[in-house]
Amino acid sequence: xxxxxxxxxxxxxxxxxxxxxxxxxxxxxxxxxxxxxxxxxxxxxxxxxxxxxxxxxxxxxxxxxxxxxxxxxxxxxxxxxxxxxxxxxxxxxxxxxxxxxxxxxxxxxxxxxxxxxxxxxxxxxxxxxxxxxxxxxxxxxxxxxxxxxxxxxxxxxxxxxxxxxxxxxxxxxxxxxxxxxxxxxxxxxxxxxxxxxxxxxxxxxxxxxxxxxxxxxxxxxxxxxxxxxxxxxxxxxxxxxxxxxxxxxxxxxxxxxxxxxxxxxxxxxxxxxxxxxxxxxxxxxxxxxxxxxxxxxxxxxxxxxxxxxxxxxxxxxxxxxxxxxxxxxxxxxxxxxxxxxxxxxxxxxxxxxxxxxxxxxxxxxxxxxxxxxxxxxxx
Numbered sequence: 301x302x303x304x305x306x307x308x309x310x311x312x313x314x315x316x317x318x319x320x321x322x323x324x325x326x327x328x329x330x331x332x333x334x335x336x337x338x339x340x341x342x343x344x345x346x347x348x349x350x351x352x353x354x355x356x357x358x359x360x361x362x363x364x365x366x367x368x369x370x371x372x373x374x375x376x377x378x379x380x381x382x383x384x385x386x387x388x389x390x391x392x393x394x395x396x397x398x399x400x401x402x403x404x405x406x407x408x409x410x411x412x413x414x415x416x417x418x419x420x421x422x423x424x425x426x427x428x429x430x431x432x433x434x435x436x437x438x439x440x441x442x443x444x445x446x447x448x449x450x451x452x453x454x455x456x457x458x459x460x461x462x463x464x465x466x467x468x469x470x471x472x473x474x475x476x477x478x479x480x481x482x483x484x485x486x487x488x489x490x491x492x493x494x495x496x497x498x499x500x501x502x503x504x505x506x507x508x509x510x511x512x513x514x515x516x517x518x519x520x521x522x523x524x525x526x527x528x529x530x531x532x533x534x535x536x537x538x539x540x541x542x543x544x545x546x547x548x549x550x551x552x553x554x555x556x557x558x559x560x561x562x563x564x565x566x567x568x569x570x571x572x573x574x575x576x577x578x579x580x581x582x583x584x585x586x587x588x589x590x591x592x593x594x595x596x597x598x599x600x601x602x603x604x605x606x607x608x609x610x611x612x613x614x615x616x617x618x619x620x621x622x623x624x625x626x627x628x629x630x631x632x633x634x635x636x637x638x639x640x641x642x643x644x645x646x647x648x649x650x651x652x653x654x655x656x657x658x659x660x661x662x663x664x665x666x667x668x669x670x671x672x673x674x675x676x677x678x679x
Contacts (some may be wrong), residue, residue, distance in 0.1 A: 309506065310466075310496040315488025316457030318622050320602075320630050324441030327434060327452040328354065334424045335361040341481060342372045343423040343467045347380035347416065347604070348435025351388050353443065355436050359388060363395040372397050373479060375471055377417040378404045380435070400475040402616070418615040419498075420452075420604050421467060426484030429455040429463045431603050431620045433527070433592045446557075446587035451634070453602050453620050457489045462496040466618065492624040497601065499617040507605045507619050508612045512538055514596035518547050523635050525552035525593040528560065529567040530608040530668060536570060540577035548580075552593075552638055555583035563608070566664040568657075575647040582642035592619075595635065598628040609672060 321327035335342060335358070342365055349355060366372045374392065376384075378401040392399055402417035422430040432452025434440050439448045455463070461484035471479045499507040515522050515538040522542055529551065531539075543549040551574070558564050571581055594601040603619030605611060622628075 309498065310459075310462040312493055312495045312623070313458040313462070314493050315490065316455065316459050316492045316494045317490030318492050318494060318620070318624070318627050319454040320627070320634065321430075321432070321452045321454055322634060323449060323451075324354075324434065324447050327430065327432060327454075328357075328441055330454055331422055331430050332357060332361050334422065334428050334430070335365055338365045338370045338424045339368070340370060340425045341423070342370055343375075343421070343464065344373070345375040345417070345419050345421040345467055345470065346436055347377045347418045347420060348437050349376055349381040350383040350435070350437040351385040352438035354438050354441055355384065355388060358436050359391055362397055363391065366395050366397060373467075373471060374399045375402060375417070375467065375474075376400070377402045379413070379416055380418075398475075398477065400471055402470070402474050414614045416615050417470070418604050418611070419470075419618040421463060421618055423460060423464050423467060426460060426464050426482065427456065429460045431455065431463070431618060433590055433604055440590075448588045448590040449584065449586070449638075450590040451593055451602055453622075455494070455620060457492070457494070458486045459494045459496055459620070460484050461486055466496060466498055470616065492622060492627060494623070495621040497603070497619045497621050499605065499612065499615070505612050507601070507603075507617055508532070508535075510601065510621065511535070511594055511596075511607075514594070514599050515539060515542055518542055518596045520597050521548040521550075521595065523548075523550045523552070523593075523595040523632075524607060525589065525591045525635065525638070526607040527554055527558075527588075527590045527592065528563045528606040528608040528611065529553050529570075530563065530610070531567075531570065532609055532612070535607070536574065539574060539579055543574075543578035549578070550580045550582065550635075550639070552582050552584060552589065552635060552642065554589045555585045555643065557586075557588040559588060562664045562667070565657075565660040566668040567608070569661040569665040571645060571650055572647075575645065575650055581645045582639050583645060584638055584642045586641050589638070593631060593634065595628060595631050598625050599623050600628055600631050602631075
């Protein structure tokens with residue numbers, strides 16, 4: 301299918317190289333190696349930043365870079381870093397790391413507190429970037445036990461300039477000190493085409509819009525992995541229509557391991573209508589599926605954005621889109637491995653679910669609808 305230029309903030313750019321990294325033991329060492337090689341600038345934007353072994357390694361790498369003369373800028377979500385200890389915050393201050401907090405919590409502005417920066421981005425020297433669903437917490441690389449299952453992309457090429465610009469725009473909205481960066485390198489390094497996709501709550505929902513357009517245009521497959529699944533009505537309709545048209549539509553969703561069981565139950569109330577339309581649903585079993593991956597034919601979108609209404613309404617999100625047959629093949633392998641570690645829910649299985657399961661779907665679904673109505677923007 302021909303790749304069309306859509307009216308987005310950042311354009312499609314050729315000349316890139318993308319590498320899929322699966323799980324903390326793959327993406328954390330790659331990110332730390334990039335920090336160790338930094339010579340000019342480090343831009344780190346993250347939602348979850350919790351004190352522990354992972355945070356300690358990254359703080360140490362940031363301090364070492366600063367000691368080498370690298371300009372280090374750290375953009376944290378104020379809610380997402382609540383469990384970052386006073387000691388770790390003091391280490392950052394003592395090391396003269398530039399830290400800015402997105403939307404500081406205010407107890408007198410409850411609704412305003414719902415706006416969060418959910419992005420996960422690292423840009424080093426304007427040359428290399430990492431984007432994904434990972435947080436800097438031990439949950440993604442615990443000393444023992446099963447880590448959260450997630451993905452990231454290592455990025456080189458012209459799109460890194462767009463990631464650098466995206467970071468600077470958000471930083472300058474929230475920091476008292478303006479960020480001025482040297483131009484990023486635009487030198488082509490590979491054959492792959494990509495686009496930076498960002499969303500800013502109700503102000504800009506291009507990630508959701510891009511997914512909806514790709515689902516509607518899909519000819520062969522629509523495979524979606526998401527940690528939280530409460531899709532909007534239009535997306536549910538598009539998934540059903542695609543499946544009825546003969547497209548291979550599959551959803552890879554969380555199984556029994558999740559950090560928000562209520563969200564899982566609320567989303568499961570949509571299974572019946574999707575299954576009846578021919579959508580295949582897989583629930584991942586070994587551990588918590590935290591990945592956010594979208595594959596429509598040979599178009600891929602990976603980053604911070606889940607497929608849920610709350611995500612699209614309140615959060616700053618960032619995804620890397622890739623249109624490349626070879627990269628899509630690697631993402632296909634990721635999905636096929638995870639389908640093999642999942643339980644597929646059939647329509648017959650769904651009809652036999654317990655009364656307790658039905659009650660939880662109804663109760664948490666009703667709460668979801670109430671919260672949706674309460675969070676509608678005031679006219």
